[in-house]
Structures are given as C-alpha cells and as structure tokens.
Amino acid sequence: MSLQQLVERALAGDPVSRAKLVSLFSDTRPEATFDRMEAEEIAQKAQKPHECAFVGCTGAPGVGKSSLLSALVTRLRKQNQARLIAVLAIDPSSPFSGGALLGDRVRMALPEDDSGVFFRSQAADRELGGLSPATFQVCRMLRYLFDLVLVETVGVGQSETDIRHLADCVVLVVQPMVGDDVQLLKAGIMEIPDVIVMNKSDLTPAANQSFRALQTAAVRLLRPTDRSKVTTHRASARTGEGIDDLAALIADTRSNTDRFSEAETYFFEKAVRREFGTYGLDVLEAQGGAERVIEQRGFYEAQRWFARQIVV
Ligand SMILES: Nc1nc2c(ncn2[C@@H]2O[C@H](COP(=O)(O)OP(=O)(O)OP(=O)(O)O)[C@@H](O)[C@H]2O)c(=O)[nH]1
Ligand SMILES: [Mg+2]
Structure with a gap:
C-alpha cells in the first residue's frame, strides 16, 4: 500500500491504517522523517x-x-457520535527492558468495538517531562485523524511539565487524603493545570475534608492559558459523580493554533537537547534559535537541516 493510500484510508476511519500511520509517527529514527513529512x-x-x-x-x-x-x-x-477521540497514554518505561509496562492498556476500559475511539500507549523511554520522545510527533498526525486527543502523562512532579506545551487544557487529577497533593500545589505544579479534579470522591468523609483543603489551596491559582481562575471539581470514576460536568468542560475545549506552533519550537529544541546536548543548543542558538529556524524552513526541513549542520 502506498503512503497516499494509507493516509486516505486512515482519514476514512480504517482502524488498521490508523494504527499503521500512528506507528510511522511513533518512529523517532531520522530516516522516517521524510515519510512523516x-x-x-x-x-x-x-x-x-x-x-x-x-x-x-x-x-x-x-x-x-x-x-x-x-x-x-x-x-x-455517547453524547456525540460524530466526534472522534484518540487517547494517548504515556507509560513509565521499565528500567530493565526499556519497554512500556502497558499498565494503562489493561486498566483503561474504553468502549469496545467503537471505531470512533483510538487508543495508543507510548513508553516514556527515560525522557524527563512526563511525555515520550515521540509524543509530539504522534500528535501531529492525530490532529488530522481525530477531533479530540486526550493525553495521559506519566506521574507528576516538578519536571513533568511538557504537557503544558502541548495541551489546550491541562487537567490535574488528585485524590483525597493525600496531603502531598495539596503540597504539590504549593510546590510549583501550579504553573501547569487549568482544571483540578479530585477523583475518588466516593471515599467520604476523607473526600469532603480534602476537597475543602484543595479549594483553599487552589483559590489563588490562575490558568496559564488565559489567567482566569483555575476551577476545582469533585469526581468519581467509580460512581460517575462529576463525570457529566467534566465531559462538558472537555467538550468545550477549543484548539489554539498559536499553541501548536509554540509546541513545535519547544519540542524541536527539546529533541536537539536530547540528541546533541548543550553543544546542539549552542549551534541552534548561533543559527538564530529554534523558532527562527522553523519559521524559515518549516518543521520537518528544520530537523533535517539541523542534523546536517551538526555533522559538518
Ligand atoms: N474508590 C475509587 N477508586 C478509584 C477511582 N478511580 C480509580 N480508582 C482506583 O484507583 C486505582 C488506580 O486507578 P488508575 O485509573 O489506574 O490510576 P492512574 O492514575 O491512571 O494510575 P497510573 O497510570 O499508574 O499512574 C485503581 O485500582 C482504580 O480502580 C474512584 O473514583 N474511586
Ligand atoms: Mg494510568
């Protein structure tokens, strides 16, 4: 099958073609760059x-x-059959095999036999930042195939902030009774979420107390996107509490094309740092920086051109 046919079939919703195409975008080898482009x-x-x-x-x-x-x-x-959804789950990589543990594939109970939902997990592959090295690449293609892309990151700490550069809306999930989560809000994670959800709110009475603490902690937080107030929600995946409200909130999220070009710059720079270290960053800086290089050459050509700069 030609690349043309593969893309056309994937766009028409064929699950096998979609999976193959996403695999092409999961490939981080430079040889695959031309096919992706x-x-x-x-x-x-x-x-x-x-x-x-x-x-x-x-x-x-x-x-x-x-x-x-x-x-x-x-x-x-259920609410909107026409809206196609992709879920991308980043798995922690096993330090022994280097492969993903695939825990999320097991735990996610997505609607079966629904070709309107696509699931893919990616190994974090020792990458810091909470995403995998290929996450941005894969998202480039997912945006043509789907109307909504949900990305589950690995863990959360102060370094797992890459999602902020990719997503139009970031949902931080916490659970009741864990003082550390409220601590986390104070410790720097506040730069990240637009929305905070306390899940497992079926665990009362701990939930009531924790939710009040969370509301107090969140009261001064502003959304990084538009500086409006970060909202807090109670939910329970188990009982279904709060799911309607959250679904409405997610359905209302609008894509921001400026964010996407900022993401190009950020992830390009990150790839340069990963491949070539500070030497690479110095070379990039000497060429006017990531934004300028992408502006002049386009995202793909910038990568290929940069790889040539660094070899000579
Ligand atoms: N009581 C209760 N338990 C829940 C709820 N949601 C999830 N759990 C349980 O919490 C555990 C972890 O759930 P996951 O959905 O795998 O959590 P996760 O954040 O995706 O976990 P990682 O991907 O490993 O970071 C499972 O045993 C779930 O059954 C909830 O609303 N209430
Ligand atoms: Mg998970």
Whole structure:
C-alpha cells in the first residue's frame, strides 16, 4: 500500500491504517522523517479544515487518571457520535527492558468495538517531562485523524511539565487524603493545570475534608492559558459523580493554533537537547534559535537541516 493510500484510508476511519500511520509517527529514527513529512502533506491536502483539541491529564501515580479518562471517553462518545477521540497514554518505561509496562492498556476500559475511539500507549523511554520522545510527533498526525486527543502523562512532579506545551487544557487529577497533593500545589505544579479534579470522591468523609483543603489551596491559582481562575471539581470514576460536568468542560475545549506552533519550537529544541546536548543548543542558538529556524524552513526541513549542520 502506498503512503497516499494509507493516509486516505486512515482519514476514512480504517482502524488498521490508523494504527499503521500512528506507528510511522511513533518512529523517532531520522530516516522516517521524510515519510512523516509526506504523510502530513497528504493529510493536509485531503482533509477538510477541522479543529482538534488537545487535553492533557496529569497527576501522581494511582490517582485514577486512566479510570477517569475511560469514564469521560465513554460519556463523550455517547453524547456525540460524530466526534472522534484518540487517547494517548504515556507509560513509565521499565528500567530493565526499556519497554512500556502497558499498565494503562489493561486498566483503561474504553468502549469496545467503537471505531470512533483510538487508543495508543507510548513508553516514556527515560525522557524527563512526563511525555515520550515521540509524543509530539504522534500528535501531529492525530490532529488530522481525530477531533479530540486526550493525553495521559506519566506521574507528576516538578519536571513533568511538557504537557503544558502541548495541551489546550491541562487537567490535574488528585485524590483525597493525600496531603502531598495539596503540597504539590504549593510546590510549583501550579504553573501547569487549568482544571483540578479530585477523583475518588466516593471515599467520604476523607473526600469532603480534602476537597475543602484543595479549594483553599487552589483559590489563588490562575490558568496559564488565559489567567482566569483555575476551577476545582469533585469526581468519581467509580460512581460517575462529576463525570457529566467534566465531559462538558472537555467538550468545550477549543484548539489554539498559536499553541501548536509554540509546541513545535519547544519540542524541536527539546529533541536537539536530547540528541546533541548543550553543544546542539549552542549551534541552534548561533543559527538564530529554534523558532527562527522553523519559521524559515518549516518543521520537518528544520530537523533535517539541523542534523546536517551538526555533522559538518
Ligand atoms: N474508590 C475509587 N477508586 C478509584 C477511582 N478511580 C480509580 N480508582 C482506583 O484507583 C486505582 C488506580 O486507578 P488508575 O485509573 O489506574 O490510576 P492512574 O492514575 O491512571 O494510575 P497510573 O497510570 O499508574 O499512574 C485503581 O485500582 C482504580 O480502580 C474512584 O473514583 N474511586
Ligand atoms: Mg494510568
């Protein structure tokens, strides 16, 4: 099958072609860059202009990110069958095998036999920042294939802030009774979320007390996107509490094309740092910086051109 056919079939909703195409974008080897560029050009030509919003879901391990996303996807699909949804879950990599543990694939109970939902997990591959090295690449293609992309990040700490650069809305999930989560809000994670959800609110009475503490802690937080107030919500993936409100909030998220070009700059720079270290960053700086290089050459050409600069 030609690349042209693969992209056309994926755009028409064929699950096998979609999976193959996403695999091409998961490939971080430079040799695949040309195919990715071509695939994106084909998609751009074939696809009518449409909006794709990115929503990030982040939070400490075990707070219920996957359970919450499953409940939300099920709800969103029931509400609007026309809206195609992709879920990208970043798994912590095993330090021994280097492979993903695939825990989320097991825990996520996404609607079966629904070709309007696509799931893919990616190994974090020792990358700091909470995403995988190929996450941004994959998102480039997902935006042609789907209307909404939900990304579950690995853990959350002060360094796992990459999702902020990718998502139009970031949801931070916390759970009751964990003082550390409220501590986290004070410790620097406040730069990240637009929305904070306390999941497992079925665990009363701990939930009531924790939610009040959370509201107090969040009262001064402002959304990084528009500086309006960060909202706090109670939810339970188990009982379904709060799922309707959250689903509505996610359905209302609008994509921001400026953010996408900022993301290009950020992830390009990050890839340069990963591949070539501070030497690479110095070379990039000497060429006017990532933004300028992308502006002059385009995202793909910038990568290939940069790789040539660094070899000579
Ligand atoms: N009581 C209760 N338990 C929940 C709820 N949501 C999730 N859980 C449980 O919490 C555990 C972790 O849920 P996950 O959805 O896997 O959490 P996660 O944040 O995706 O975990 P990692 O991906 O490993 O970081 C599971 O045992 C769930 O059954 C909830 O609303 N209430
Ligand atoms: Mg999970």
